[in-house]
Amino acid sequence: MPTEAEWEIVCRGGTTTAYSFGGDAQLLPQYGWFSENSRKWSHAVGLLRPSPRGLFDIHGNLYEWCHDWSGQDAVDATEDPLGAIQGSARVLRGGGWGDDAALCRTASRHTNRPTARPGILGFRVALVPFSEASGAASEAGGEGREGP
Secondary structure, X not given: OOOHHHHXXXXXXXXXXXXXXXXXXXXXHHHOOOOOOOOOOOOOOXXXXXXXXXXXXXXXXXXXXXXXXXXXXXXXXXXXXXXXXXXXXEEEXXXXXXXXXXXXXXXXXXXXXOOOOOOXXXXXXOXXXXXXXXXXXXXXXXXXXXXX
């Protein structure tokens, strides 16, 4: 799972607006499933427009688990800061199908226990870009892939 910082960087895609596609919440039905267009259930990924970085359903549909624990004792780091070292709840980002537009904003964050299983939680797999510097591609005879 992505860290909370990784999730936000990818979601923002270089923007500083409320959503990856800009600041106008009236455009959200084109990009995400939320209370106004979801009919109160999740939808297959890829039915709406992608974010500027090409990701579908980054706003709404299902809350996305992040690797980070929620808490006050976050690790102090300037690049990809980590959340708390331990805790009882993990960070969730992105909003869900039952939320209003404000809860689907890029900056909106929530938490839940890892044992929770409500039907509004999901996850996004994060892949670390392959590093040609590691030499693994040449040893395995494969080629690296670029990240988002």
